[in-house]
Amino acid sequence: MFASRPLYSARLTNFSLTARQFQRSTHWDPFVKGSRGTPRRKVAIQQESEYQAGFESLFPGKNQITLPSGEYNAQVIATIMAARAKHLPPKRRRLDRSNPAFNEGTPDEVLTIESVDLLEKAKAQLEERKTYKHPEAQTELELEIVEFSSTGDGLAYSPDKNHIYIVPFSVPGDKVLAKTYPQKPHPLYTHVDFIKVLEPSPKREGVIPGCKYFTTCSGCQLQMIPYEDQLRHKKTIVEKAFKNFSNLDRSIIPPVGDTIGSPLQYGYRTKLTPHYDRPRHTDAERHGGKPPPVGFSKKNVRVVIDIEQCPIGTPILNKGLEIERAKVAETFHTRKSGATILLRESTQRRSVSPSSTPAPAPTPAQEEQQPTDSTESAVPSVAEANGNASDEIAVPLPTPLSIQHHSSSPTKPQIIYTYPNYKDIKTYTSDSKSFTTEYIADWTFVSRANSFFQNNNSILPTFIKYVRDNCLPKSTEGPPIKYLLDAYCGSGLFAIGLSPLFSSVLGIDIDAAGVEAARENAKLNGIPNAGFIAADADVLFKDVPFPSDQSLVVIDPPRKGASIDFLEQLCEFGPKRVVYVSCNVHTQARDVGMLVSGLGKKWRYEIESLRGFDFFPQTGHVEGVCFLDRVESKTGNGS
Known part of the structure; x- marks a missing residue:
C-alpha cells in the first residue's frame, strides 16, 4: 500500500x-x-x-x-x-525471559540481586550453610539493619546469616522489632512488618517524619532520614542499577554524578490518587453506616488507610482531598464498587501591573495567629526548600510575596501566590476529562487531567535546564545536530523545552490525548516547526527523514522501559546522540546496556554521563538521566 x-x-x-x-x-x-x-x-x-x-x-x-x-x-x-x-501496526517481538538482558527491573528482581550480594558478604563467615526455616506468621523478631535496599527498605540478616529480612521504614544501624506475616516463601528473603525501633541509628538524629501516617502508609519510605542522606542513597540506587542490570563491564560505566535534589521536599506532588474500597453491608452495620476509609494502601496489606492529609501533596490538593472525602461520605451508600479519586493541580497565571501593590508577606507574629492545616505546617518555606539552590545546576524557586486562601464556593478552593510580576492561582480538579495548566520556567503546558505529566513541578526547571545544557555534544567536529526526535513525548515537555536548540522537532507517543496536547502546547508556546504522532514509539524510525548525523533522540519511556524493537531500530538509525530519561533506573540500565553493546549490529553507543534527579522526595524512587554518544565505527565493521 x-x-x-x-x-x-x-x-x-x-x-x-x-x-x-x-x-x-x-x-x-x-x-x-x-x-x-x-x-x-x-x-x-x-x-x-x-x-x-x-x-x-x-x-x-x-x-x-x-x-x-x-x-x-x-x-x-x-x-x-x-x-x-x-x-502498518508494528509487530512486537516477545522478550526472551531467560536472557538477563531482558530483566524487567521489578522490586522482586531488585531485592533478589541485592539479597544475593548481601548473603555473599556473610558467606565467608559461615562454616556451614544451613537450610533456612521460615518462622511462622506473626512471629516477632529483633533485627539489626545492615543495609538499605534500592526499594527504600532496610535489609537485615537472619540469626544464622543465611536469609535476608526486608524491613520497611528502617535505617542501617537500627535495631528494630518486626513481625512476619503470611506470604509465599522466597528462598532468599522474607518481607516483615515494622513494629517499632528498639535502638535508633545515628542516621535518624534530628529528623521528625512530616506525616503522622508514616510507618503505616505505603506511599513514602524515607521520611526518617535527613534529605542529604536521601540524595546519597539515591545515588547508590543508580550505581547498583547499572552494576546489576546493564550487563556492562564496570570499566565502561562512568562514575554516577551526585543526585540533584528537589527544591521542595514536601508539598511537591501535583497529582494524588486516593482510593476507597467497595462498601460492604457488614462494614456499614459494624460501623453504624460510616463511610469507608479514603486514602492510600497500608504497607504490606491490601487495606486502605483513612488519610485526611498527605504532606507530599501540594496544599491545594489537600484542600481538594478534604472536599472529595466529604463527597464520598455523602454518596458511598449508593455505590456498588470502590473507586480511585483523581486530584490534579492546575494553575492560572495572571500578570501583576507595576502600579498594583501586592499584600505584604505575613510577619512571624501574624503567622502564629493564622490557622494552618497539618499539611502546610509540614511543608517547608521556599527559603528552606531551596536547600541546594547554591548548586550551579539548581534553579531556585521564586519566593512569593504573599499567599492567600480564597474560595468562590465551598467546593472550589483557590490558593493565590503573588510574585513581583505575576500571581499564580492554584485550583484542583477531580474530573479526568478536564484540562489542567502547568507553568515550567518560561513554558506553558496544558493537558488532560488524567494524562501523564511529571508530578513535581518544583524540580522541572532545573531538570529541563540540565538536559538542555548537556544534550548537544561537547565536540564541534562533524555537522551540527539540528533535529530532535522525542520518543514517548507525552504532552511535549522535552519537545518544547528543548526546541530552541533545533530547527525541527518530531515527537511520538501512543497516548492520543497526550499527542493532541503536545500539538496545542507547541502552538501555545510559539514553536514553529514541531510535529507529533499518535502511534507506538516502535514506528518512529521507519520513515523519519532526518539525517542521523544531525539528530538527537530523547527517550522517556514508562517504567517497563523501551521495547527491543524500538532499541534495535534506534541502533539501525544511529542518531548522533541519545538522552535516556527514566523513572525506573533498573530498566534504564538494561536498555542502555543494549545500546552500548550495539543491539542490531549496526551502531552502538558509549555512556558520557549519568546521574539521578530526585523527583520523588521521601520515597525510594529516583529519576535517572543518561547521555550517550554514538561510537563512530559501526559494530558490523568489527568495533
Whole structure:
C-alpha cells in the first residue's frame, strides 16, 4: 500500500506545494482494492477523508505551505507517519525471559540481586550453610539493619546469616522489632512488618517524619532520614542499577554524578490518587453506616488507610482531598464498587501591573495567629526548600510575596501566590476529562487531567535546564545536530523545552490525548516547526527523514522501559546522540546496556554521563538521566 522509500519529499525546497501534490509526491494511496460500496472501500474512503481533513488543517487558506530551502516540515512528516502507522501496526517481538538482558527491573528482581550480594558478604563467615526455616506468621523478631535496599527498605540478616529480612521504614544501624506475616516463601528473603525501633541509628538524629501516617502508609519510605542522606542513597540506587542490570563491564560505566535534589521536599506532588474500597453491608452495620476509609494502601496489606492529609501533596490538593472525602461520605451508600479519586493541580497565571501593590508577606507574629492545616505546617518555606539552590545546576524557586486562601464556593478552593510580576492561582480538579495548566520556567503546558505529566513541578526547571545544557555534544567536529526526535513525548515537555536548540522537532507517543496536547502546547508556546504522532514509539524510525548525523533522540519511556524493537531500530538509525530519561533506573540500565553493546549490529553507543534527579522526595524512587554518544565505527565493521 505504501512506498518503501523514506519521506524525503517532506524536505521542501523554496517553492509552494499543495496538499494533493504532496500526497502524490509521497506515493501514499489511501484506497484498497475492492468494488465501490464494500465495507473495506467505505473504511478506506473514510480514512482518506480524515487524512485530507488533517492536511486542510495544515494548509489553511489556499492550502499551500512555503518553507526556507532545505528545511523539513515536521508537521507534514508527522501527518504522513501517523497515516502509515494506522495501516502498518508494528509487530512486537516477545522478550526472551531467560536472557538477563531482558530483566524487567521489578522490586522482586531488585531485592533478589541485592539479597544475593548481601548473603555473599556473610558467606565467608559461615562454616556451614544451613537450610533456612521460615518462622511462622506473626512471629516477632529483633533485627539489626545492615543495609538499605534500592526499594527504600532496610535489609537485615537472619540469626544464622543465611536469609535476608526486608524491613520497611528502617535505617542501617537500627535495631528494630518486626513481625512476619503470611506470604509465599522466597528462598532468599522474607518481607516483615515494622513494629517499632528498639535502638535508633545515628542516621535518624534530628529528623521528625512530616506525616503522622508514616510507618503505616505505603506511599513514602524515607521520611526518617535527613534529605542529604536521601540524595546519597539515591545515588547508590543508580550505581547498583547499572552494576546489576546493564550487563556492562564496570570499566565502561562512568562514575554516577551526585543526585540533584528537589527544591521542595514536601508539598511537591501535583497529582494524588486516593482510593476507597467497595462498601460492604457488614462494614456499614459494624460501623453504624460510616463511610469507608479514603486514602492510600497500608504497607504490606491490601487495606486502605483513612488519610485526611498527605504532606507530599501540594496544599491545594489537600484542600481538594478534604472536599472529595466529604463527597464520598455523602454518596458511598449508593455505590456498588470502590473507586480511585483523581486530584490534579492546575494553575492560572495572571500578570501583576507595576502600579498594583501586592499584600505584604505575613510577619512571624501574624503567622502564629493564622490557622494552618497539618499539611502546610509540614511543608517547608521556599527559603528552606531551596536547600541546594547554591548548586550551579539548581534553579531556585521564586519566593512569593504573599499567599492567600480564597474560595468562590465551598467546593472550589483557590490558593493565590503573588510574585513581583505575576500571581499564580492554584485550583484542583477531580474530573479526568478536564484540562489542567502547568507553568515550567518560561513554558506553558496544558493537558488532560488524567494524562501523564511529571508530578513535581518544583524540580522541572532545573531538570529541563540540565538536559538542555548537556544534550548537544561537547565536540564541534562533524555537522551540527539540528533535529530532535522525542520518543514517548507525552504532552511535549522535552519537545518544547528543548526546541530552541533545533530547527525541527518530531515527537511520538501512543497516548492520543497526550499527542493532541503536545500539538496545542507547541502552538501555545510559539514553536514553529514541531510535529507529533499518535502511534507506538516502535514506528518512529521507519520513515523519519532526518539525517542521523544531525539528530538527537530523547527517550522517556514508562517504567517497563523501551521495547527491543524500538532499541534495535534506534541502533539501525544511529542518531548522533541519545538522552535516556527514566523513572525506573533498573530498566534504564538494561536498555542502555543494549545500546552500548550495539543491539542490531549496526551502531552502538558509549555512556558520557549519568546521574539521578530526585523527583520523588521521601520515597525510594529516583529519576535517572543518561547521555550517550554514538561510537563512530559501526559494530558490523568489527568495533
